[in-house]
Amino acid sequence: MTGFETLIGILAATIAAATPLLLAALGELVVERAGVLNLGVEGMMLVGAVAGFAAAVATGSPAAGIAAAALAGMVMALLFGVMTITLLANQVATGLALTLFGTGLSALAGRDFVGIPLNPLPRIAVPGLDLLPGLEPLLSQDVLVWLGLAMAPALALFLGRSRAGLVLRAVGENHGAAHELGHPVAAVRYGAVIFGGAMAGLGGAYLSLAYTPMWAENMTAGRGWIALALVVFATWRPGRVLVGAWLFGGITIAHLHAQGMGFAVPAQFLSMLPYLATIAVLVAISRDAAQIRLNAPACLGKVFHPER
Amino acid sequence: MTAVLFGCAATLSPTPAAAEDAASGPLKVAFVYVGPVGDHGWSYQHDLGRRAVEERFGGKVVTTMVENVSEGADAERVIEELAEAGNKLIFTTSFGFMNPTIKVAARHPEVMFEHATGYKRSPNVATYSARFYEGRTVVGLIAGKMTKSNIIGYIGSHPIPEVISGINAFTLALRKVNPKAEVRVVWVNAWYDPGKEAAAAKALLDQGADVICQHTDSPAPVQAAAERGAWSVGQSSDMTRFGPNSQLTSIVDEWDVYYISRVQAVLSGTWKPTDTWGGLKDKMLYLAPYNPALPKDVLELAEKARVDIMDGTLNPFAGPIIGQDGKEILPAGKTLSDADILRMNYYVEGVQGKLPR
Numbered sequence: 001m002t003g004f005e006t007l008i009g010i011l012a013a014t015i016a017a018a019t020p021l022l023l024a025a026l027g028e029l030v031v032e033r034a035g036v037l038n039l040g041v042e043g044m045m046l047v048g049a050v051a052g053f054a055a056a057v058a059t060g061s062p063a064a065g066i067a068a069a070a071l072a073g074m075v076m077a078l079l080f081g082v083m084t085i086t087l088l089a090n091q092v093a094t095g096l097a098l099t100l101f102g103t104g105l106s107a108l109a110g111r112d113f114v115g116i117p118l119n120p121l122p123r124i125a126v127p128g129l130d131l132l133p134g135l136e137p138l139l140s141q142d143v144l145v146w147l148g149l150a151m152a153p154a155l156a157l158f159l160g161r162s163r164a165g166l167v168l169r170a171v172g173e174n175h176g177a178a179h180e181l182g183h184p185v186a187a188v189r190y191g192a193v194i195f196g197g198a199m200a201g202l203g204g205a206y207l208s209l210a211y212t213p214m215w216a217e218n219m220t221a222g223r224g225w226i227a228l229a230l231v232v233f234a235t236w237r238p239g240r241v242l243v244g245a246w247l248f249g250g251i252t253i254a255h256l257h258a259q260g261m262g263f264a265v266p267a268q269f270l271s272m273l274p275y276l277a278t279i280a281v282l283v284a285i286s287r288d289a290a291q292i293r294l295n296a297p298a299c300l301g302k303v304f305h306p307e308r
Numbered sequence: 309m310t311a312v313l314f315g316c317a318a319t320l321s322p323t324p325a326a327a328e329d330a331a332s333g334p335l336k337v338a339f340v341y342v343g344p345v346g347d348h349g350w351s352y353q354h355d356l357g358r359r360a361v362e363e364r365f366g367g368k369v370v371t372t373m374v375e376n377v378s379e380g381a382d383a384e385r386v387i388e389e390l391a392e393a394g395n396k397l398i399f400t401t402s403f404g405f406m407n408p409t410i411k412v413a414a415r416h417p418e419v420m421f422e423h424a425t426g427y428k429r430s431p432n433v434a435t436y437s438a439r440f441y442e443g444r445t446v447v448g449l450i451a452g453k454m455t456k457s458n459i460i461g462y463i464g465s466h467p468i469p470e471v472i473s474g475i476n477a478f479t480l481a482l483r484k485v486n487p488k489a490e491v492r493v494v495w496v497n498a499w500y501d502p503g504k505e506a507a508a509a510k511a512l513l514d515q516g517a518d519v520i521c522q523h524t525d526s527p528a529p530v531q532a533a534a535e536r537g538a539w540s541v542g543q544s545s546d547m548t549r550f551g552p553n554s555q556l557t558s559i560v561d562e563w564d565v566y567y568i569s570r571v572q573a574v575l576s577g578t579w580k581p582t583d584t585w586g587g588l589k590d591k592m593l594y595l596a597p598y599n600p601a602l603p604k605d606v607l608e609l610a611e612k613a614r615v616d617i618m619d620g621t622l623n624p625f626a627g628p629i630i631g632q633d634g635k636e637i638l639p640a641g642k643t644l645s646d647a648d649i650l651r652m653n654y655y656v657e658g659v660q661g662k663l664p665r
Contacts, residue, residue, distance in 0.1 A: 009514030017507055107344060114346040115527075117550045120535065212502040212528040214550065217344035217376075221501045252504070256511040259494040260461065262661035268497065 004134060008079045012137040015145060016211060017065040018249030020045070020203040020220070022148040024227035025234070025241045026155055027199025032231055033159060034192035035172035035299035039095025041200050042078055042224025043102020048073040048201025049065055049208035050087060050106040053215040054113055062121050064142070065209050066187075066202065073201020076195050081193040085186050088303045099224065118213040144206045152242040157237065168192060172297035185304050203227065229278040235285060235295040248274045310429040335575060337361065338395040339373040340386055342402035343500050349525030349544035350499065351375060352559070354401045354424075357563030366570050368575065379404025384411055398569070398575050400424065403468065409433060414598040420579050422570060425470060427650065429581050438472065439587035441477035441561035441649070443595055445624040446613045447541050448481025450556050450598075451489070453606040454539050458489040461512025463522040463529055465499045467664050471523045471651045478521060479658045485609070491659045492517060502528040513538055519556070530555050539599075546596035557610075558596035565591045585646065589618040611613060611621045625649060630657040 004170045017029050024041050031038050036065070056065030080098050083089040121142035155287030159165040170178040179185050208215055226248060234240035255270045285295055339358050341351035358371050372395065377386050383405050386439050391412055392473045399422045402411045404486065406645060407427035413421045413433045421433040429435055451460055459484065464471050492515065496510040499528040505524050509532035512520060520533040520540045533540035536552030542548070542558025573579040586592035595614065598607055616622035625648075627638035632655045655663050 001576070006514055009510070013507060013510050013514070017503075020503075043382060108347065115348045115549070117531070205502060212506045212526075212531060214527065214531065215345045216348070216500075216502050216528075217525055219502050220439045221498075221503055225504070253507060253511065256494050256496075256504075258519075259661060260492045260512050260515045262492070264662040264664055266664065269495070294411070 006257075007095040008134060008138050008258055010250075013253045014139070014246055014250040015138070015141065016249075017253055018245035019148050020147050020206045020211065020223050021227050021230055021248055022127070022152070022203075022242060022245035023144065023206060024200045024203035024224060025230040025245060026148070026151050026197035026238060027225060029234070029236060029238060029241055030155065030159075030168070030199075031192050031196035031229050032300055033187050033236060033297055034168050035175055035304070036084065036189050036193055037091045037095065037100070037226065037301040038077070038080055038193060038196060039092060039194075040098025040102060041077065041227050042220055042222070043099035043106075044076045044197050044200035045102075045204035045207075045220045045224045045227075046106035046110075046218070047076050047204070049204030049219060050110040052199070053118065053208040054109070056118060056209055057113060057116055058139030060223070063100070066205055067119060069201040069205030069209075070198040071201070073197040073199070073204070077193045077197020077200075078190075080197075081190045083218055084303070085189050088305060090175065091301050091303070095252060103218060110215045110217065113215040114152065114217070117210070120213045120287065123211040142210050144202060147199045147202070148245075149254045151243075152238045163298045169297070172299055174255065175299045175302070179304070179306055185306070191306070200224070200227075214302050226274050229274055233274075233278045233281050247277075312621040323410050334368055335365075335571065336369045336393070336395040337369055337371045337397045337571060337574075338390040338393075338419040339381065340372060340377050340390070340398070340400045340405060342377060342379060343375065343525065345373070345375050348527060348547075351401070351496065351525075352401070353544055354563055357567040358399075360564035361567050361571050365571060365575075367436040367441060369571060377405075380408075384408035387421075388415070391419045394585075396420060397422065397571065397579075403470075404559045418580075420574060428447050429583060431581055434570075434579075434581045434583065436570075436582075436584040436586070437470070438561055439474045439585060440559060440561075440590035440593060441624050442587045442617050443593050444474045444478040445481045445556060445617065446595060446624070447521065447559065448478040449485055449613055450602065450606055450610050451478070451521070451539070451541070452482040452484070452486035453609065454556065455486065455489055455519050455601075457518045458486065459512075459515065459517045460489060460491045461509065461515070461517030461520045462493045463505055463508045463512070463520070463524055464493050464495045465524045466651065467495060468498060469650055472655070472663070473625075473649050473652045474523055474627075475659060476652065476654075476656045477495075477655050480624065480629065481613070483658045489658070493659060493661055495664060497522065500525045502526040505529050506532045508532060509540075510536075525552065527551075542596060548596065553599075555596070555602070556602065557598050557601060560594050560596050562591055562594055587617065588614060589655070631655070632657055632659060 012153050048069040052065040052069030055068030083094045084091045123140045123141040171185050177187045230244045234244045258265050328406045343351040345355045354521050374386050397420045403425045409423045410428050423435050425437045426435050482489050496504045496508050499606045506528040508511050508527040509520050513536050518538045520529050522529040525544050527547040530540040530547045530551040534554035539556050540554045542555050548555050623643045625644035627642045628640040629638040631637045
C-alpha cells in the first residue's frame with residue numbers, strides 16, 4: 001500500500017467520520033440561529049438512526065430509510081417545539097429530557113432490529129471519476145455525505161443572503177423586535193427546530209445506514225454532544241461547521257492511523273480534544289464583548305412570550 | 309400504613325426466621341450488565357446464560373437483570389438495590405464492577421456475589437472468568453495461514469492483562485506458522501463503540517491489513533472487513549451474519565454451564581467463594597463455526613490446536629517467548645503461570661507499536 005493510497009484512505013475516512021457531526025451540527029446551527037437551544041441532538045440522532053434502519057430493513061429501500069430517519073427526527077423536534085415554544089418550558093431541561101427520552105425510545109424500538117445486517121447505502125461517484133485514478137475512495141460517496149457537503153454552503157447562502165434567512169436571524173437576535181415588526185416568531189422557531197430535527201435524524205441515519213450499517217443501542221456514542229460543541233466551536237457559521245467537522249473527524253482518524261503505525265498516543269487526550277477546542281473558542285470569543293454580540297444569537301435559549 | 313409495615317419488615321429481616329422464609333420461596337438471582345443486552349456481544353452472552361438458568365430451574369429460580377450500568381458509583385447503587393430486593397445470588401459481569409461488588413458484599417453477608425473477570429474475593433464474593441486467550445491461539449494459527457499481506461490488524465478495547473494476553477497468545481500462534489507476519493494494534497478505549505471500532509478497522513485496512521481481529525464487542529469491525537473483502541475474527545458472539553464471507557470464526561463466550569452450576573450450588577447449600585478460570589475444556593468459550601472457505605489443511609491445524617488445548621498437550625504460553633525488544637521472557641520447555649498471565653503488561657515479538665501505559 002503506497003503512501004498516496006494511505007493518504008486518500010485517511011481523507012476518505014475523515015469525510016465519513018465527519019458526516020454525522022456535520023449533518024447534526026448544521027441542523028442545530030439553524031435552530032440556535034433562530035434563538036432556540038435544543039440539547040436533544042443526541043436523542044434525535046438515535047431515534048433517526050433506529051427509524052432509518054427499521055424502515056430500510058422493512059422495505060429494502062435505502063431511500064425509505066433516509067426519509068423515515070428525517071421524519072422521526074422531525075417528530076422528536078416537534079415534541080421539543082411544543083414543549084418550549086408553545087408551552088414555554090425551559091429549553092435546557094427539555095433538551096436534556098429529549099436526549100434521555102430518545103436514548104430509551106430508540107433502545108426500545110430497536111430491540112427487534114439488533115443483530116440484523118444491512119447493505120450500506122449505495123455510493124454515488126463524481127462524474128468523470130475514471131479520469132482521476134486513485135481518488136475513487138474519496139470521490140465516490142453515498143448520498144448523505146454529498147448532502148452534508150452541499151448543505152454547508154446552501155445554509156450559508158440562506159442565512160446570509162436570503163430574506164427568510166434574515167428573518168430567522170432577527171428572531172434569534174431579538175425576538176421582541178422581530179415580533180413588533182410583525183414576524184411570526186413562534187412559526188419561524190417551529191420551522192427551525194423541525195429542520196434541526198430532520199438533520200439530526202439524517203446524521204443518525206448516516207451511522208445506521210452507511211457508516212456501520214446495523215442497529216446497536218446508543219450507537220451515536222456521544223456524537224450529538226460533539227455536534228452541539230461544534231456549533232459553538234464554529235461560532236454559528238455554516239462554513240466553519242464544515243471545517244470543524246473535518247477537524248474533529250480527522251483527529252479521530254489520524255489518531256487511529258498513528259496507533260496502527262506504531263506511535264503511542266494517549267487516546268483519552270484525543271477524545272477530550274473536541275471539547276477542549278470548543279472551550280478554547282468560547283474563552284476566546286468571551287474575552288471580547290463585541291465578539292460575543294457578533295456571533296452568539298442574542299436571544300439564544302430565551303423563552304419568547306409575546307405579551308411581555 | 310405502608311410505612312408501618314415496611315418498618316416491621318425492616319426490623320425483622322436480619323432474624324433467622326425471616327431468612328428462612330425468604331429461602332422457602334424461589335431463589336432470587338440478579339445479573340448486572342455493563343452494556344445493553346442488545347450489544348450482541350459481551351452483555352448479550354451473559355444474558356443467554358441468565359436465560360439458560362431460568363430454563364433449567366423453572367419455578368425454583370426468579371432472575372432479574374439490569375443492563376447499561378456504568379462502572380462506578382452507579383454500579384454500587386444498583387448492586388445495593390438488588391441486594392436489598394432480596395436477591396440471594398448476584399452476578400456482576402464487568403471488570404469495573406469489582407470494587408462496588410466488594411463494598412456491597414461487605415454490607416450484605418447473607419447475599420452471595422459472583423464477579424466476572426476480577427481478582428478480589430471475600431467470604432461471599434466469588435470470581436470467574438474465561439481463558440479467552442485459548443481461543444486466540446487457534447485464531448492466530450488460522451490468521452497466519454490466511455494472510456497474504458502479512459499484516460494483521462487488531463482492535464483492542466482497554467490495555468488490561470485480559471486483552472494483552474489475547475494479543476500475545478494470538479501473535480505467538482501467528483508467528484509459529486508465519487514468522488513474517490506482524491500484528492498492528494489500535495486501541496479504541498471502549499468495549500463498545502461501533503463507529504470507532506469501524507473507523508479503527510478501516511484505518512488498519514488502509515495500512516494493508518488483510519485480517520482484522522477485535523477484542524471489542526460490536527460487529528462493526530467484521531462488517532468493515534467484509535466491505536473491503538478482508539478476513540475478520542469475531543468476538544464474544546458469532547458475528548457471521550455481518551460478514552458471511554469475511555468472518556473466519558469467532559471467539560464466543562459461553563456462561564450457561566457456569567451459571568447453572570453456581571445456581572445449583574446455592575440451591576443445594578454448597579456455594580463457596582471460589583475463583584474459576586475456565587477455558588475451552590470447561591465450555592466457557594468456544595469457537596463459532598469456521599468459515600467454509602477455509603482450506604482443509606488450515607481447518608485441520610485449527611481443530612488440532614483446539615483439541616490439544618482442551619486435553620492440555622498444547623499450552624498457549626509455552627516457551628520460548630521472546631519480548632518485543634528481542635529479549636527472552638520465557639525459555640523453551642517452560643510455561644507461564646496463571647499469575648504471570650493475569651498481570652501480563654508487555655507485547656511479545658511480532659506486535660508493532662508500544663503498549664500504552
